[in-house]
Amino acid sequence: MPVKSVAIIGAGIAGLTAALSFARHGIRCDILERAEQIEEIGAGLQISPNAARILSKLDVLAQIEAQWLEPETVDLVSGLSLKRLVSLPMRDVARGRWCAPYGVLHRSTLQGALLAAVRQNPLCRLHLGKQLDVVDKATIAAMTLQEHDLIVGADGVWSSARYAVAGSPKATFSGNIAWRFTIGQNDIPDFLRRHSVTAFLGPSAHLVAYPLAETGGFNIVAIATGANPGDTWKAEAQGKQHALLMSQFRHWNPVFADMLQNIAKPTFWPLFQAGEGRWHNGSDTVLIGDAAHAMMPFAAQGAAMAIEDAFELAAFVTGDRALADALASFEAHRTPRVEKARKRAALNRFAYHARGPLRLGRDMLLSVRPPEAFLADFDWLYGYRAEGL
Numbered sequence: 001m002p003v004k005s006v007a008i009i010g011a012g013i014a015g016l017t018a019a020l021s022f023a024r025h026g027i028r029c030d031i032l033e034r035a036e037q038i039e040e041i042g043a044g045l046q047i048s049p050n051a052a053r054i055l056s057k058l059d060v061l062a063q064i065e066a067q068w069l070e071p072e073t074v075d076l077v078s079g080l081s082l083k084r085l086v087s088l089p090m091r092d093v094a095r096g097r098w099c100a101p102y103g104v105l106h107r108s109t110l111q112g113a114l115l116a117a118v119r120q121n122p123l124c125r126l127h128l129g130k131q132l133d134v135v136d137k138a139t140i141a142a143m144t145l146q147e148h149d150l151i152v153g154a155d156g157v158w159s160s161a162r163y164a165v166a167g168s169p170k171a172t173f174s175g176n177i178a179w180r181f182t183i184g185q186n187d188i189p190d191f192l193r194r195h196s197v198t199a200f201l202g203p204s205a206h207l208v209a210y211p212l213a214e215t216g217g218f219n220i221v222a223i224a225t226g227a228n229p230g231d232t233w234k235a236e237a238q239g240k241q242h243a244l245l246m247s248q249f250r251h252w253n254p255v256f257a258d259m260l261q262n263i264a265k266p267t268f269w270p271l272f273q274a275g276e277g278r279w280h281n282g283s284d285t286v287l288i289g290d291a292a293h294a295m296m297p298f299a300a301q302g303a304a305m306a307i308e309d310a311f312e313l314a315a316f317v318t319g320d321r322a323l324a325d326a327l328a329s330f331e332a333h334r335t336p337r338v339e340k341a342r343k344r345a346a347l348n349r350f351a352y353h354a355r356g357p358l359r360l361g362r363d364m365l366l367s368v369r370p371p372e373a374f375l376a377d378f379d380w381l382y383g384y385r386a387e388g389l
């Protein structure tokens, strides 16, 4: 029986992309979001060509391209000496080699563009202030006054929809904390390059900096080991947490302490990841995005994988297959790719946070490896053609 109507839990990147992807196939969607209004949350995002290609197909890329910045290079730099270890040309290479752009933007710019497209689409209905603690068809029908053939759990790393899928992945604390903050355009330190994404690498920590065209300022993410403050996506990093941030960078080049001691409103994000497990219940419920596979941000692919999931799920359930078979095929198709992205993130984590002799070896290897070899490493990831494109 073809899917005619879908309930989506969560209006994050995965949920909104899923709604637009289903609507392309003429499928009606109700999106249930617990927030009373969609807030600006989450600082910056890098959007790689594999995700940009899908956003273009969904007619939202033009709107975000008008607001984002395509970095000229992606650089790896020593956090101790500030020596540039690698500088990969990105702006022209992305469009030429992977046939889609690579951009950096505020998360709210992407969410806002998706939201505007959803609001304009007559097949999509957004319900704000709807928190689902129990995810089943009867509860959703009572909230939306609508029956649904399929439930999509796109409710993020602490998903409630997971409880509707036996054997689903569990979220566990990774042992790493991310501090996220922005710097205003008048406070940008000289050591940050204004047209590049730069990852500064140091012992047991790294710090990623990139410009935000929306504000003229910079987005900064610093990741280091730390304790779990509980299931929160965002906490103000005042007092103790700010002192912890300063202590993580005390052996780095002094320019970092100068920058970090003056930042306004840093936020503190415990990094959770979801391990292996089933993504669907064998009949009518499926998980996508962070609900299915929250991963560490070391490869900047969490949102990109959520976008791919959403788009491909719509393609899988609109074929001739029975829904249960379509969900099983979707999971079998997506898990190897997500696993490869996760392994890539784990490798980056190991390399970025290396200490002692490992760090020296890493720096030497990065300095002598030709940029073409690094770019070729991204072909499988950025050159990906999603099902249905």
Ligand SMILES: Cc1cc2nc3c(=O)[nH]c(=O)nc-3n(C[C@H](O)[C@H](O)[C@H](O)COP(=O)(O)OP(=O)(O)OC[C@H]3O[C@@H](n4cnc5c(N)ncnc54)[C@H](O)[C@@H]3O)c2cc1C
Pocket (backbone or CB within 6 Å): 009, 010, 011, 012, 013, 014, 015, 032, 033, 034, 035, 042, 044, 045, 046, 047, 130, 131, 132, 133, 154, 155, 156, 157, 158, 159, 160, 178, 180, 221, 269, 271, 288, 289, 290, 291, 295, 297, 300, 301, 302, 303, 304, 305, 306
């Ligand atoms: C420090 C950091 C840096 C990152 N950088 C990048 C990057 O550069 N590039 C990239 O691709 N990814 C990046 N990511 C990952 C990316 O942010 C996430 O993978 C992505 O936002 C996941 O999207 P999602 O829609 O699955 O979940 P979310 O964005 O968490 O959305 C879930 C939605 O569901 C709603 N919800 C939750 N529970 C319920 C409920 N019970 N009922 C109703 N609604 C509910 C929430 O309010 C929310 O709106 C980064 C992550 C971190 C932490």
